[in-house]
Amino acid sequence: MxxxxxxxxxxxxxxxxxxxxxxxxxxxxxATNHNGADFTTSAKVTNGPDFKHADTIDIQYKLDFGSTPIHNGDTITLDLPANLKAKTPGDTFDVLDTDGTVIGKAVVSDGKVVMTMNAALEGKTNDKLTVNLATKYRGEDSGEKDVIFNLKGNQTSTSVINLVINDANLSKKGTLQDDGTIKWTILVNRQEITMKNLEITDTIGDYQEMIHGVTVSNAYWVDTTNYKREKPAMTAADYKITYTDQGFTLKFNDTVSNLVTIDYDTKVTDTSLIDSGYKFRNKAIMTWGGGTSGSKHSEEANGKVSSSNGNGAVGGGDNNEGNGNENNNGGDTDGVETSEEEEDDTTGTIDVDGGTEAAAEEAAREDKAGESVANQAEKKPVKKAKAKKAQVKAAKVAGVTATEHPSKTVAKANKKLPQTDDHINGIAVLSGSVVxxxxxxxxxxxxxx
Structure with a gap:
């Protein structure tokens, strides 16, 4: 037995x-790595046509996969036009079916978006996809520019945009932080003109609570779109601030002739709104002049911040169950596209290295200007700029619109990315162990x- x-x-x-x-x-x-251009039937800029260099440029792709099936693990890569860059590199978002089912995950990098699909589209045909992305212009030049998108069949489409110089004296932006607060930054005297009796009144929007304590810093331009704060920050001897339930009023004691930053935080009072895509808003008004110098001047800046980065995708395909004629029209929706006019929600510039210069950078900058560190320490916190920033006025192109039209065939093929054998290798290693x-x-x- x-x-x-x-x-x-x-x-x-x-x-x-x-x-x-x-x-x-x-x-x-x-898994197959699909080049999105091989299936793109149309692509265009959906807002504009006039943009400041820091403005968000919204673009949209429409893809139709026809008889090409999309399987679990397949990736779809869309390259951005050469003169655009992602607004938020590193952003991730869900690719959705029209009923809200997650059919993939997308990751945005500087110049492209890669979507990894799941099993939700298995067995479906005629898959379609609409992808909306938030971008910015890559460069500092101005004027009318062609934004060129690659389409299937080696075709291209072109949208025309117009880059204009930001001549505002005041701007602001907000950044949502992990602790449920919003950091707001106001750029004061962007054009570095002489401002007497300078006063800033800031009003926070709904569902926010003012956190007392502001940081006011002299700043300087690194280039046309980047700036740094000088250190140390100003002290209470340089300005007077009065807090209210809805914000604050800040008055400078001395004449201001250079760029100044004001940083402060607000607390979100309804945390359920943070991840909902709700737009938290803020408004600043700057006045200067008056007295014996004449009438007062005034300028306003509005800012908003949201948990949504403006990226999204909606798609789907024909359901082959039953007679196979049911169609969810997944590719016919624009998804997250909105007709809302975008406000000037940025400072128009970028903080460099966190916005504060290092000691070595400070010394090099002062030496370049012919000043010693010792002399610089004796200066008042609010000082007159040595040289007024050149005023650049861009000629605004009249009647420019964002359009889409096919151009001549490009004499190069859009090659598909090579297939990967990672799955095969993984199975082989696992199988070998079991054997x-x-x-x-x-x-x-x-x-x-």
Whole structure:
């Protein structure tokens, strides 16, 4: 009886080994890396046509995969036009079906977006996809520019935008932080003109609570779109601030002739709104002049911040169940596209290295200007700029619109990315491990037989 039991165990081990060997040599379909341009039927800029360099440029792609199936693990890569860059590199978002089902995950980098699809589209045909992305202009030049998108069949489409110089004296932006607060930054005297009796009144929007304490810093331009704060920050001797339930009023004691930043925080009072895409708003008004110098001047800046970065995708395909004629029209919706006019929600510039210069940078900047660090320390916190920033006025192109039209065929092919065999290698390694275990078991059985 014992001998028959051992024979059965050996047979079971042999059969298991044979089945494992058969499975391990069967071909495993690798995920396909699709070049999105091969399936893009149209692409365009959806807002504008006039943009300041820090403005968000919204773009949209429409893809139609026709008879090409989309499988679990497949990736779809869309390259941005050469003169645009992602507004928020590193952003991730869900790719949705029209009923809200997640059909993939997308990751945005500086110049492209990669969507990794899941099994939700398995078995469907005529898959379509609409992708909306938030971008910014890549460069500092101004004027009318062509934004060129690659389409299927080596075709292209072109949207025309117009880059204009930001001549505002005041701007602001907000940044949502992980602790449920919003950091607001106001750029004061962007054009570095002489401002007497300078006063800033800031009013926070709904669902925010003012956190007392502001940081006011002299700043300087690194280039046309980047700035740094000088250190140390100003002190209470340089300005007077009065807080209200809705914000604050800040008055400078001395004439201001250079760029100044004002940083402060607000607390979100309804945290459920943070991840909902709700737009938290803020408003600043700057006045200067008056007195014996004449009438007062005034300028206003509005800012907003949201958990949504402006990126999204909606798609789907024909459901082949039943007669196969049911269509969810997944590619016919624009998804997250909105007709809302975008406000000037940025400072128009970028903080460099967190916005504060290092000691070495400070010394180099002062030496370049012909000043010693010792002399600089004796200066008032609010000081007159040595040289007024050149005023650049861009000629605004009248009647420019964001349009889309096919151009001549480009004499280069949009190659598909090579397939990956990662899945095959993974199966092979796993199968090899199991084979060793089974073989070891067979040897043990044989030795006791």
């Amino acid at each position: 014992k001998k028959n039991s051992q024979v059965r165990q050996l047979l079971i081990g042999i059969v298991s080994l044979v089945m494992l060997l058969v499975v391990s040599v069967l071909p495993v379909k690798a 060793l275990v089974v073989l070891g078991s067979a040897v043990i059985i044989r030795r006791h037989f």
